[in-house]
Amino acid sequence: MTKAVAAPDRTCVRVELGERSYDILIGPGLIADAGAQIAARLNGINAAIISDETVAELYLPILREGLAREGIESTDIVLPAGEKTKSFEHLIEAAHGVLEARLERGDAVIALGGGVIGDLAGFVASVVRRGMRFVQIPTSLLAQVDSSVGGKTGINTGHGKNLIGAFHQPALVLADTAALDTLSEREFRAGYAEVAKYGLIDRPDFFAWLEDNWPQVFTGGPARIEAIATSCRAKADVVAADERENGKRALLNLGHTFGHALEAAVGYDGRRLVHGEAVAIGLVLAHEFSARMNLASPDDARRVAAHLKAVGLPTALGDIDGDLPAPDILMHHIAQDKKVKRGKLTFVLTRGIGQSFIADDVPSSEVLGFLKEKHPQ
Amino acid sequence: MTKAVAAPDRTCVRVELGERSYDILIGPGLIADAGAQIAARLNGINAAIISDETVAELYLPILREGLAREGIESTDIVLPAGEKTKSFEHLIEAAHGVLEARLERGDAVIALGGGVIGDLAGFVASVVRRGMRFVQIPTSLLAQVDSSVGGKTGINTGHGKNLIGAFHQPALVLADTAALDTLSEREFRAGYAEVAKYGLIDRPDFFAWLEDNWPQVFTGGPARIEAIATSCRAKADVVAADERENGKRALLNLGHTFGHALEAAVGYDGRRLVHGEAVAIGLVLAHEFSARMNLASPDDARRVAAHLKAVGLPTALGDIDGDLPAPDILMHHIAQDKKVKRGKLTFVLTRGIGQSFIADDVPSSEVLGFLKEKHPQ
Numbered sequence: 167m168t169k170a171v172a173a174p175d176r177t178c179v180r181v182e183l184g185e186r187s188y189d190i191l192i193g194p195g196l197i198a199d200a201g202a203q204i205a206a207r208l209n210g211i212n213a214a215i216i217s218d219e220t221v222a223e224l225y226l227p228i229l230r231e232g233l234a235r236e237g238i239e240s241t242d243i244v245l246p247a248g249e250k251t252k253s254f255e256h257l258i259e260a261a262h263g264v265l266e267a268r269l270e271r272g273d274a275v276i277a278l279g280g281g282v283i284g285d286l287a288g289f290v291a292s293v294v295r296r297g298m299r300f301v302q303i304p305t306s307l308l309a310q311v312d313s314s315v316g317g318k319t320g321i322n323t324g325h326g327k328n329l330i331g332a333f334h335q336p337a338l339v340l341a342d343t344a345a346l347d348t349l350s351e352r353e354f355r356a357g358y359a360e361v362a363k364y365g366l367i368d369r370p371d372f373f374a375w376l377e378d379n380w381p382q383v384f385t386g387g388p389a390r391i392e393a394i395a396t397s398c399r400a401k402a403d404v405v406a407a408d409e410r411e412n413g414k415r416a417l418l419n420l421g422h423t424f425g426h427a428l429e430a431a432v433g434y435d436g437r438r439l440v441h442g443e444a445v446a447i448g449l450v451l452a453h454e455f456s457a458r459m460n461l462a463s464p465d466d467a468r469r470v471a472a473h474l475k476a477v478g479l480p481t482a483l484g485d486i487d488g489d490l491p492a493p494d495i496l497m498h499h500i501a502q503d504k505k506v507k508r509g510k511l512t513f514v515l516t517r518g519i520g521q522s523f524i525a526d527d528v529p530s531s532e533v534l535g536f537l538k539e540k541h542p543q
Numbered sequence: 544m545t546k547a548v549a550a551p552d553r554t555c556v557r558v559e560l561g562e563r564s565y566d567i568l569i570g571p572g573l574i575a576d577a578g579a580q581i582a583a584r585l586n587g588i589n590a591a592i593i594s595d596e597t598v599a600e601l602y603l604p605i606l607r608e609g610l611a612r613e614g615i616e617s618t619d620i621v622l623p624a625g626e627k628t629k630s631f632e633h634l635i636e637a638a639h640g641v642l643e644a645r646l647e648r649g650d651a652v653i654a655l656g657g658g659v660i661g662d663l664a665g666f667v668a669s670v671v672r673r674g675m676r677f678v679q680i681p682t683s684l685l686a687q688v689d690s691s692v693g694g695k696t697g698i699n700t701g702h703g704k705n706l707i708g709a710f711h712q713p714a715l716v717l718a719d720t721a722a723l724d725t726l727s728e729r730e731f732r733a734g735y736a737e738v739a740k741y742g743l744i745d746r747p748d749f750f751a752w753l754e755d756n757w758p759q760v761f762t763g764g765p766a767r768i769e770a771i772a773t774s775c776r777a778k779a780d781v782v783a784a785d786e787r788e789n790g791k792r793a794l795l796n797l798g799h800t801f802g803h804a805l806e807a808a809v810g811y812d813g814r815r816l817v818h819g820e821a822v823a824i825g826l827v828l829a830h831e832f833s834a835r836m837n838l839a840s841p842d843d844a845r846r847v848a849a850h851l852k853a854v855g856l857p858t859a860l861g862d863i864d865g866d867l868p869a870p871d872i873l874m875h876h877i878a879q880d881k882k883v884k885r886g887k888l889t890f891v892l893t894r895g896i897g898q899s900f901i902a903d904d905v906p907s908s909e910v911l912g913f914l915k916e917k918h919p920q
C-alpha cells in the first residue's frame with residue numbers, strides 16, 4: 167500500500183489458520199449489526215457478553231438489541247474497566263457467570279471491549295467446558311489492530327503480565343471503527359503505536375503512508391478503516407506463519423522488550439504510562455539500540471521518533487512523568503520479561519524501517535550501557 | 544487379545560496425534576527411572592512436580608533422586624489428596640508455584656499422582672505461559688488406564704465436575720505398575736471398572752479375557768501390565784480418532800451418564816461412592832437400560848453385573864450405602880450432565896458386550912421409568 171486507497175465502507179480480513187480460520191470484519195456500525203453477522207455464521211447459539219463498565223454503558227444495549235432481533239439469547243457479565251480485571255478473581259467471576267447462564271460448548275462468549283476484556287473473555291471461552299466459541303468485538307484501537315487478532319488470551323499474576331492463558335482463536339471478529347470515536351484521545355494514540363509498529367516490522371510503505379495520512383486515521387473514515395485493515399492483515403500474516411509463537415511471531419514484539427520493562431518500572435501505573443505509550447518509546451529505543459549496534463542508520467531512529475512525536479506519543483525515557491528506576495533496575499525488568507530463553511536475551515532489532523529481525527544472544531552489557539546513555543538522570 | 548499373552552516387563556503404547564503424538568511406558572520401576580526417561584526425550588529441561596500428600600510421601604523422594612541424577616532441577620508442589628483439590632484455589636496455588644520456580648515454556652510440569660493430580664497439573668501446564676510441557680506419572684489404576692491418556696485436563700466448580708479445563712496432551716506418560724501395590728484395594732477396584740469398560744465399549748475378547756484373568760490383574764505381574772496396556776491402547780484409539788470430543792470419543796462415557804448422576808446424588812462423597820464404583824453401577828445400568836429398550840439381551844447385562852460383582856464392585860443402586868434421592872432427582876442430575884446437547888439426552892447404549900454406540904434423542908421419560916424400576920425404595 168503506497169497511497170491512500172479509497173477503502174470501502176466495510177472490509178474483511180481473513181485469518182488463515184486451517185480449520186480455525188476466521189474473518190475480521192472492519193467498518194462502522196458493526197456493533198449494531200453484530201447480531202445479524204453472528205447469526206449468519208454461528209447457527210442457533212446463545213451467548214454470554216463480557217464487557218467492562220465503561221464500554222457496557224456505551225454499547226451493550228445496541229449489541230443486545232441486535233442479538234435479540236436474531237433470536238440470540240444473551241447474558242451479560244460486566245466487570246470493572248482496567249488492567250486489574252485481567253486477574254484470577256475476575257476470571258473466576260466471569261466463568262461462573264457463563265456456567266450460571268447454562269451455556270454449552272457450541273454457544274459463544276462475546277468480548278465487548280478493549281484488549282483487557284478481549285484477553286480475559288477469550289481465556290474464559292477457552293477454559294469453560296474446555297473450549298467454547300468466541301466472538302471478539304474489540305472497541306479500542308489497540309484491540310482492533312492487535313489483541314483481537316491471533317488468539318492469545320490470558321490474565322496477569324503477581325509474577326507478571328499474561329503469564330496465565332491460552333491460545334484460543336475467535337470464530338469471528340467485528341471491529342466497529344465508529345466505536346473508536348468515544349475512545350479517549352490518549353487511548354487512541356496508544357493503539358496507534360501498534361499500527362505504526364506493523365510498518366516498522368516489515369511494511370516500510372505502510373509506515374510512509376502513515377507519515378502522510380495519520381491525521382485522517384485519527385479523524386475517522388476510509389483512512390482509519392484502511393489502517394486497521396492493513397494492521398490486521400500484517401498481524402494475521404505473522405500469526406498464520408507461526409500460530410503458537412515458536413519463531414517468527416516474536417517479531418510482533420518489536421519495541422515490546424523495552425516497552426514491557428518501562429511498564430514494569432512504573433508499576434503498571436496507567437496514569438504514568440499506558441501500554442501503547444510504552445511501546446512507542448520501545449520502538450524508538452529498538453531503532454536507537456540497533457543503530458548503536460551498527461545494524462541500522464541513526465536516521466531511521468530519528469524518523470521513527472519524529473513520526474511518533476508528531477502524533478503526540480512519548481518517544482524517550484525522559485517523556486515519562488516522574489522518576490524512573492536506575493538503569494540496572496530497568497535491565498532487571500528486561501531480564502524478567504518472558505521473551506528470555508534459558509538466560510539469554512532475545513531482542514527484536516532492525517536493519518532499518520520495515521526491516522526488523524529476531525536477534526538471539528544480545529549481550530546484556532550492551533543493553534545496560536545503552537540504557538545508561540538514554541537514562542534522563 | 545484372546546488369551547493371556549506373556550507381556551514383557553515393560554510395554555510402550557504410542558498415542559498417535561500428529562505432532563502431539565507421545566508414548567505411554569508401562570511397567571514396574573518407572574518412577575525411579577523417570578529421570579532417565581525424561582532426560583532421554585526432553586532435552587535440558589527443569590521441572591515442577593505436582594503431587595498429593597499421600598503419593599508424595601511414598602514416591603516423591605525416588606522421583607526427585609532420579610531427576611537429580613540426570614541433572615534435572617525440580618521444585619515440588621504438594622497438595623492435599625482428594626477430589627476437592629481440583630479447584631480454582633489449588634489451580635492458583637500450583638500455578639504460582641510453577642511461576643515461582645521461574646520455569647519457562649520448554650520446561651515441564653510433572654504430575655505424580657492419581658487422576659486428581661493429573662487433571663489439575665495438566666491444566667496448570669496448559670495455562671502457565673499459555674502452555675508448558677507436561678509429563679504424567681499416574682499412580683492410581685484409574686489414572687494409568689484412563690485419566691492420563693487423552694489430554695483432558697481440568698478442575699471442578701460449584702456448577703459441576705470438570706467444567707473448567709483444557710485439552711493439553713502430555714509429552715510422555717510413565718505408568719509405574721508396581722506403584723499400584725500401595726493403592727488401597729478399593730481404589731484399585733474402582734480403576735478396574737474403567738478397564739472393564741474398554742472391553743464393553745468395543746473389545747469383547749478383552750472383556751472375556753478379564754473374566755478369566757482378573758485375579759492376576761489384581762495381584763500384579765504380566766497380566767496387570769497387559770490389562771493396562773490394552774486399556775491405554777483402547778483409549779488412545781478413540782482419542783486419536785476424535786481428539787476434541789466431537790463424536791466417537793463420547794463412547795468413553797459408557798456407564799458415565801448414570802455414574803455421574805449417582806456421584807452427584809451422593810454429593811460426591813467418596814466415603815459412599817468413588818468414581819469407579821459409580822461407573823461400575825453405571826455400566827450395569829447402561830446394559831440393563833439397553834435391554835429395556837430392546838437393543839441388547841438381558842443376559843449381557845447379567846454377565847456384566849456378574850463380573851463386576853466378582854471383583855467386588857457395586858453393581859446396583861441398592862449397593863450404595865445410605866439413602867438415595869428419588870428417581871426424579873436422579874433424572875435431574877442426568878439432565879445436568881454436560882453430555883446433554885441442546886436439551887436432548889445423549890446416551891451411550893449397547894447392542895451387547897463390546898457393541899456400544901452413541902444414541903441421540905433418548906426419551907427422558909424412558910430413562911425416568913427405568914430409574915423408578917431400579918430404585919431400591
Ligand SMILES: NC(=O)c1ccc[n+]([C@@H]2O[C@H](COP(=O)([O-])OP(=O)(O)OC[C@H]3O[C@@H](n4cnc5c(N)ncnc54)[C@H](O)[C@@H]3O)[C@@H](O)[C@H]2O)c1
Nearest residue numbers: 220247280281282283305306308309312313318345348349
Ligand atoms: N492478546 C493479545 O495478543 C494482546 C496484544 C496486545 C495487547 N493485549 C492486551 O490488551 C490490553 C490493553 O488493551 P486496551 O488498550 O484496549 O485496554 P483496555 O481494554 O483497558 O481499554 C482501555 C480503556 O478504554 C476504554 N474503552 C475501550 N473501548 C472504548 C470505547 N470504544 N469508547 C470509550 N472507552 C473505551 C476501556 O473501558 C478502558 O478504560 C492489555 O492487557 C494487553 O496485555 C493483548
Ligand SMILES: NC(=O)c1ccc[n+]([C@@H]2O[C@H](COP(=O)([O-])OP(=O)(O)OC[C@H]3O[C@@H](n4cnc5c(N)ncnc54)[C@H](O)[C@@H]3O)[C@@H](O)[C@H]2O)c1
Nearest residue numbers: 597624625657658659660682683685689690695722725726
Ligand atoms: N482427564 C480424564 O480424561 C479423566 C478421566 C477419568 C477420570 N478423571 C478424573 O480422575 C479423578 C479420579 O482419579 P483417581 O481415582 O486416581 O483419584 P485420586 O487422584 O484422588 O486418587 C485416589 C486416591 O488414591 C491415592 N493414591 C494415588 N496413587 C496412589 C498410590 N500409588 N499409592 C497409594 N495411594 C495412592 C491418592 O492420594 C488419592 O487419595 C477424578 O477427578 C476424575 O474426574 C479424569
Ligand SMILES: [Zn+2]
Nearest residue numbers: 312360441445
Ligand atoms: Zn503491544
Ligand SMILES: [Zn+2]
Nearest residue numbers: 689737818822
Ligand atoms: Zn471414568
